[in-house]
Amino acid sequence: MNERKSPIREQRIVRYIVAVAILAAALTYGRTRAAPDLEPLIESIFPAAASTQQDQNVYHVYDTDDHLIGWAGLGQSGGYGGPMSVLVGIDATGTVVGVRIVEQRETPVFWSRARVPDYLRAITGSRYDEVGYDYQDIAAVTGATLSTDAVIESVRTSIADVAGVAFDVHMPLPRKPFEFGLLEIVILALFAVGIASRRLRGPKRSRVRWGAQITGLVVLGFWKESPITLTKITAILSGYLPDVRTSIAIYLLLAGFLLTTILYGRNLYCLYACPFGAAQRIVGVIGGRRLKLPPWSVRAMETARNVVVFGALFAAFLTLQPALAGYEPFAVLFSLRGTNLQWLLLFIVLVASLAIRTPWCAFFCPMRTIEVVIQDTKRWLRRKRREAAT
Amino acid sequence: MRAMQIFNSGFFWFIEGILCVVMILGLRAFMRERGIPMPAWKWVVFGVWVLFAGFTIAFVGTSLGEGEPTAATRGGLLFGLIAVIGGAGAWRALVSGRDPGERAQVTDS
Amino acid sequence: MSDSDSGTNPNRRDFIKIAGVASAAAGGAGLGMFGYAAGQDPASYLGWQNQEGASLIFERKHYEVDVPTYEKIGPTSRPDARVENIFDRRGSFMRQLRSGGEFEEPLKSYYEKHPEDLELDRLSAEEIIPKRMADEAEYGDRFFLSQAWSDAMGAVGPDPIDSPPEENDFPRDRRGTPIEPVKLKGPEMTARLIKKLAMQFGSTLVGITELNPDWVYAYPLRRRGFENPDEPLEVPEHWKYAIVVGTPMSWDPMYANPNYGTSNDAYSRSRIIATRLEAFIKALGYPARTHIPGNSYDLMVPPIAIDAGLGQQGRHGVLITPELGSNFRPAVVTTNIPMKTDRPIDIGVEDFCKHCKICAEVCPSGSITMEGKVEVRGYRRYAIDTAKCLNFWMSNLGNMGCRLCVSACPYTRKANWLHKSAVRITAADPTGLSDRALTGLQKSFYPGPDPEDYYIPSLGGDNASYREPPWWLRTEDFIDLG
Ligand code: SF4
Numbered sequence A: 001m002n003e004r005k006s007p008i009r010e011q012r013i014v015r016y017i018v019a020v021a022i023l024a025a026a027l028t029y030g031r032t033r034a035a036p037d038l039e040p041l042i043e044s045i046f047p048a049a050a051s052t053q054q055d056q057n058v059y060h061v062y063d064t065d066d067h068l069i070g071w072a073g074l075g076q077s078g079g080y081g082g083p084m085s086v087l088v089g090i091d092a093t094g095t096v097v098g099v100r101i102v103e104q105r106e107t108p109v110f111w112s113r114a115r116v117p118d119y120l121r122a123i124t125g126s127r128y129d130e131v132g133y134d135y136q137d138i139a140a141v142t143g144a145t146l147s148t149d150a151v152i153e154s155v156r157t158s159i160a161d162v163a164g165v166a167f168d169v170h171m172p173l174p175r176k177p178f179e180f181g182l183l184e185i186v187i188l189a190l191f192a193v194g195i196a197s198r199r200l201r202g203p204k205r206s207r208v209r210w211g212a213q214i215t216g217l218v219v220l221g222f223w224k225e226s227p228i229t230l231t232k233i234t235a236i237l238s239g240y241l242p243d244v245r246t247s248i249a250i251y252l253l254l255a256g257f258l259l260t261t262i263l264y265g266r267n268l269y270c271l272y273a274c275p276f277g278a279a280q281r282i283v284g285v286i287g288g289r290r291l292k293l294p295p296w297s298v299r300a301m302e303t304a305r306n307v308v309v310f311g312a313l314f315a316a317f318l319t320l321q322p323a324l325a326g327y328e329p330f331a332v333l334f335s336l337r338g339t340n341l342q343w344l345l346l347f348i349v350l351v352a353s354l355a356i357r358t359p360w361c362a363f364f365c366p367m368r369t370i371e372v373v374i375q376d377t378k379r380w381l382r383r384k385r386r387e388a389a390t
Numbered sequence B: 001m002r003a004m005q006i007f008n009s010g011f012f013w014f015i016e017g018i019l020c021v022v023m024i025l026g027l028r029a030f031m032r033e034r035g036i037p038m039p040a041w042k043w044v045v046f047g048v049w050v051l052f053a054g055f056t057i058a059f060v061g062t063s064l065g066e067g068e069p070t071a072a073t074r075g076g077l078l079f080g081l082i083a084v085i086g087g088a089g090a091w092r093a094l095v096s097g098r099d100p101g102e103r104a105q106v107t108d109s
Numbered sequence C: 001m002s003d004s005d006s007g008t009n010p011n012r013r014d015f016i017k018i019a020g021v022a023s024a025a026a027g028g029a030g031l032g033m034f035g036y037a038a039g040q041d042p043a044s045y046l047g048w049q050n051q052e053g054a055s056l057i058f059e060r061k062h063y064e065v066d067v068p069t070y071e072k073i074g075p076t077s078r079p080d081a082r083v084e085n086i087f088d089r090r091g092s093f094m095r096q097l098r099s100g101g102e103f104e105e106p107l108k109s110y111y112e113k114h115p116e117d118l119e120l121d122r123l124s125a126e127e128i129i130p131k132r133m134a135d136e137a138e139y140g141d142r143f144f145l146s147q148a149w150s151d152a153m154g155a156v157g158p159d160p161i162d163s164p165p166e167e168n169d170f171p172r173d174r175r176g177t178p179i180e181p182v183k184l185k186g187p188e189m190t191a192r193l194i195k196k197l198a199m200q201f202g203s204t205l206v207g208i209t210e211l212n213p214d215w216v217y218a219y220p221l222r223r224r225g226f227e228n229p230d231e232p233l234e235v236p237e238h239w240k241y242a243i244v245v246g247t248p249m250s251w252d253p254m255y256a257n258p259n260y261g262t263s264n265d266a267y268s269r270s271r272i273i274a275t276r277l278e279a280f281i282k283a284l285g286y287p288a289r290t291h292i293p294g295n296s297y298d299l300m301v302p303p304i305a306i307d308a309g310l311g312q313q314g315r316h317g318v319l320i321t322p323e324l325g326s327n328f329r330p331a332v333v334t335t336n337i338p339m340k341t342d343r344p345i346d347i348g349v350e351d352f353c354k355h356c357k358i359c360a361e362v363c364p365s366g367s368i369t370m371e372g373k374v375e376v377r378g379y380r381r382y383a384i385d386t387a388k389c390l391n392f393w394m395s396n397l398g399n400m401g402c403r404l405c406v407s408a409c410p411y412t413r414k415a416n417w418l419h420k421s422a423v424r425i426t427a428a429d430p431t432g433l434s435d436r437a438l439t440g441l442q443k444s445f446y447p448g449p450d451p452e453d454y455y456i457p458s459l460g461g462d463n464a465s466y467r468e469p470p471w472w473l474r475t476e477d478f479i480d481l482g
């Protein structure tokens, strides 16, 4: 099914274009929907608030006598599953009187674990220039680093904005250092190994690939839990770019995926780095994977996969909630987190891996859909070029 | 409810023991028929797998009895997954080492 | 290998094979049924009905250690219940708030040192209780049955003592003459007898220790009976030993905390047990005094229970026993009848709590720390914000209290094969790997509502409970609420 040699039909390309157009429309619609109404939130922080006046990200809050009673700052930062907006209320004396979360696009499971509301409660009552931004311990415990960081970032920017507008105090935001660690090195190494081993043949290449995949399983899977997910892709496509300084890994992985697909026709992420692919392959070796599926069923399941990916993207774009798209059961395998449905999916996929070759990649994985679209487009373009030449 | 208490009794484990012995005899007969040797390590593999599969079933039962359906579902899926994958591996290990000559002899008879 | 039985008799062979498969199926099904039976086994409740500790399945011998697992790091002092015991302080606060004017000592200087506690105490009076009352009128009906049940459970219990130790504790006959102590056949036999009797009186667990005076309140918490409750309390010499008894709360409602469970049932049982034990020791001619829940204590109980080998203290500040986890409500009898004491135990709770933190994640009021231990009166322990905790209690509909940290703690599981094996594994494993694995499994297998969902509606929640209440506490099924 991978080496489909028949000339690519125009019809498919048309279908891709239509799908992309619909998705783009959904995204545009999602983004143009009305911004969240801040009035009730401001009122819940300042019960006496009667009117507000906006000055970029800072709202001046007045009471019924038109006295200024405080400011509300809207701060934003990119979280794992989308942006995180926080409204910080600071009264005339400079005390933080309330913090509210405006929109939440985080995966719900992470949210409740991060216990961020606790942090918000803790900083309420501090002076704006004495608020602490250190909540490392919680982050370390819950593994939801990005979520918590996103909230803290948002609080920091909104306080800095209010400080500038209201008290004429410049509070510089700290420049985050690039976080280039073992994870990033491993990712680069895995792609390098993948490219280098294109020259190898037979058992040698297989051995190298095993080594790479097991490394990927341990590092990208169990240790750092950072495979490419549809949620992350959706977030980026929706314009919620994770901070490059702290999320180099996802950019490296996506770049590697796209480049190798375009250059070599096969993406080396799936072959050498993906931790879930490795898990399926190991199970496959145990089971012997001797089942051959009839071609019609393979085609049907591939179509089903494409439809599911399209549906997930459509829903996520329309609601602007990237977390909606993430149907993969990766988190269940690597840290036992997920919905009951994802638990069931993991069970089915890994049991199927005993008999079938990497069933997730073939029949479920969004990356495969993306890869096929790129391959088809590439082949079609090449044919066009050839036709133009003759 | 009282009837359930039979499963908490010594009698239940007595029956369970008998069933175990019959199961082992059945496996032995099956392997003999096919001429597959059963060295000690295979019995260990078999024993470990039976214990783990039994644990999985009992875990699901206990969780349901306690009124924890989520634990029953997820535990059943997680331990069940390990049991199925381990079972597939164990099965292939058990039927390995078949001697073709032996098989011919048995099927001839 | 052409042996006769498999070679010559295919019928018999087939039969054995089929029987083997059938046995495997029947055996598997049987295990499932066994599991189900074990899961709802009344014996695993280890409650009132299991007098004499018949189903205690933990052999403490294997886990005994020489020193208790808490750490002493500096000069110690006794706690001042008037400000450090949240119930006592809140009581005084409410009284003094109502009468107006300045706060009296020792409250005044305490609040000067701890303004955040004054704020929390005020918050309770000014905001939380009014909100609760409003919500009670609107949403309270659901909890009618559980409140009735809780009241009934609390209705039976001996009167608290109303005279000071020198008077109350010493046995007298009907005419008021002191009773001579009987001659006993050695501390070992006495300890055996006392423990057996405590079980007879209904205790699930019992342990004996020498009383460490650090655990006795500096001023009497139980004011009644003391001529001047604001005089410091001397630790009487005859409080040489402490016997710790107690029972679990009813399990099913306990899992339906914070609103359906109650402390009253176990409180009441522990009171009865301790009072019976006091009477029994006095009948032998020795002094004895009960220290019983809700607030008739002269001492802090959890550390004494640790000394007596009943368990260890968790992150949530509650005693964790190997049999019942955190679901244990103790009472104490102090006496000087010579007894062999028990040794403290170590079942690995200290290490487990370092990673687990489930109670801290669950706690709706953020009272349990995520951080490490701090020094309290010369000992290292996890900080508990009792004022926040009580504020959440005050906000709650249904039965008084919360106890979610008790319900959600992985140790708080009924005593069946599954959970007790887990306790044994963590206790035996020195690497900490099992701690992490079991914590991960606990979090994914036993999820509960988000902390915010437990709040009352006017605080943004929906009165969630950790688990559904048992059928007999569902008011709507029995009472026409109109
Ligand atoms: S009783 Fe409730 S509020 Fe108090 S510490 Fe435990 S979980 Fe928190």
Ligand code: SF4
Pocket: C314, C315, C316, C317, C352, C353, C354, C355, C356, C357, C358, C359, C360, C408, C409, C410, C411
């Ligand atoms: S919930 Fe976890 S951290 Fe809290 S007391 Fe229990 S074992 Fe310790």
